[in-house]
Amino acid sequence: MGVLGMCLLVGCGLTSAGHESAERLEPVSGSPSTWNPSSWEPTEVITPVLTTEAEKERAYREQVARHAQGAGMPAPPQVERSGWYATSLESDRMVSTCLAEAGWPNSVGPTGGIQIDTPPESQRSAFEAAYVTCYAQHPVDPSYTQDWTDPQLRLVYDYWDQYLIPCLEAYGYTVDTSARPSKEAFVSAFYTPGRHQWWPFADSMRGVSAERQAEVAQTCPELPPQDVFWGSSG
Secondary structure, three states: OOHHHHHHHHOOOOEOOOOOOOOOOOOOOOOHHHOOHHHOOOOOOOOOOOOOHHHHHHHHHHHHHHHHHHOOOOOOOOOOOOOOEOOHHHHHHHHHHHHHHOOOOOEEOOOOOEEOOOOOHHHHHHHHHHHHHHHHHOOEOHHHOOOOOHHHHHHHHHHHHHHHHHHHHHOOOOOOOOOOOOHHHHHHHOOOOOOOOOOHHHHHOOOOOHHHHHHHHHHOOOOOOHHHHHOOOO
């Protein structure tokens, strides 16, 4: 499995180092003081999938076992977990340090994602094993890595429609809604080959630097507040 496959396996957001996107003109309207994602009224009440430490620990061990198998490791790494991390960015920063200490120079993007030059074929297995080992030590809280439920998908759709899109437009970014599916179609097709590839934040941020995206996401985050989206603060 290559580095890209590894990214899809563990959700790490790996990107190739040294790639720069063209910077887009800065938006000229909108004020951070007028937009606050916490002010958005949720349209769904989400019930947490994992509610106990035992459930989280079991989910974590199953996840690590899948990652190890996908990386071709003979067994899951036997490492001590440093704790649960609430966001991918927090986890990525710790994984980045772990990889560097293991001899894999890398960096973390402003919005997360391990950035590393693609290793040669002869070293890919070693890198993937190192990544799985580092992630096993510094995982995202399993409460925040479960498959999205139908209520969560409906919540995301409403959040995009009611908060994210108006927020981005207020900052001067164009959000193309011409291909937006209905809520029902978005939810029903999400885990099928016919999934609708409509993602307002990513679509409107094409050509915008990672640094600027991180700045915009402070006020116009891609997803609802974590406690709202997962039904728990962890």
